[in-house]
Amino acid sequence: MHARDCYVSAPGKAILHGEHAVVHGKVALAVSLNLRTYLRLQSTSNGKVCINLPNIDTFLSWEITALQPLLDGCREHAVLKQELDDDLLMRLRVFTGIADASTDTRSMAVLAFLYMYLSVFGEAESLASITVSVWSELPTGAGLGSSAAYNVCLAAGLLSARGITSSPLTPQQDSARWSKEEMDLINRWAFMGEKIIHGNPSGVDNAVGTWGCFLRYHDGNITPLDRVPVLRILLTNTKVPRSTKVLVSGVKDKINKFPAVMKPVLASVDAVSCTCEQTLTEMSARGPSAEHYNILEELIDINQHHLNVMGVGHSSLDTLCKITLAWGLHSKLTGAGGGGCGITLLRPETDASVIQSTVEELQACGFDCWETSIGGPGVQQHSSDALTRDILKILTSY
Structure with a gap:
């Protein structure tokens, strides 16, 4: 045919x-x-x-x-x-x-x-x-x-x-x-x-x-x-290999070992997701504001700390967060963690020179980095x- x-x-x-x-x-x-x-x-x-x-x-x-x-x-x-x-x-x-x-x-x-x-x-x-x-x-x-x-x-x-x-x-x-x-x-x-x-x-x-x-x-x-509005980000691949299966199993073990500690962490992550969803909805309905971006940045920081508590962080991701924060940008891992990739939120007013300098520093660490968007x-x-x-x-x- x-x-x-x-x-x-x-x-x-x-x-x-x-x-x-x-x-x-x-x-x-x-x-x-x-x-x-x-x-x-x-x-x-x-x-x-x-x-x-x-x-x-x-x-x-x-x-x-x-x-x-x-x-x-x-x-x-x-x-x-x-x-x-x-x-x-x-x-x-x-x-x-x-x-x-x-x-x-x-x-x-x-x-x-x-x-x-x-x-x-x-x-x-x-x-x-x-x-x-x-x-x-x-x-x-x-x-x-x-x-x-x-x-x-x-x-x-x-x-x-x-x-x-x-x-x-x-x-x-x-x-x-x-x-x-x-x-x-x-x-x-x-x-x-x-x-x-x-x-x-x-x-x-x-x-x-x-x-x-x-x-x-x-x-x-x-x-x-x-x-939902399209958001600009930096996407960074630390190129550190990891096993999703092992990381998921590790989180489960930690929850079983410390349920009174870890279950509130999971509930807080759930609240972060729901608060982010609400903020994105408001950005679409009213137009994005500086306060909306402030909230999105705070949620990114909070969730990255949660993920470290779960045990899925990595020194490469710590380096990513440290470098971007020095330029006033906020990052978190995305996916399984233990290396892998991270995302960095870019505000509308973020200067191109800041982005370029950040990317250069991340690449100097051996990371791959793309300026792109989500949504x-x-x-x-x-x-x-x-x-x-x-x-x-x-x-x-x-």
């Missing part, structure tokens, strides 16, 4: 407040990062399916005739099905030689792509000959939702190419978004990709990639926050004219 060409993008994610506490039933605020993953899907006539992932040096192709037999006996799974087809997944592992225990980025990205491609196009009269190229501004393995942005892009691109969702972009538009119903479908498919990569994900990362902006997460319920749009379809020259060059060079 002939597929529709398209360009799409999806954002990464950060946790503004509530990491770790969310595991124990408290509120967390997840936000979109204006560091995005971009996908180009091109219909071809060479009888092949190609995936190009330059960020991880992966360039693969398969003959459609070799992929077609994998669908034998699997055609009953419908487009709206939300559960993984374990039989198809097993066949793909055998076909690609990816072992059950494999978790490396390259293998998981390939497996998610092939699964979604076969699932979306499997009920068509024939599989589509396509080339998919994906490039990302997001570092992998940094807790910034890079896999979710990838899966959201795959879901949006493949569903649109197959004609299951619309092509919302008009000739007069540079970028456009799908209807709520279509976004729900994209999110469900992206969640299946996340299951392939992560096993038992919360669904927060793919929801942020789909809907963007700010999301409230509580007891498994994800609620987008309406009309931007989720998955979008783009015209080629809307993409910057550099991004377009990357996506069209394979």
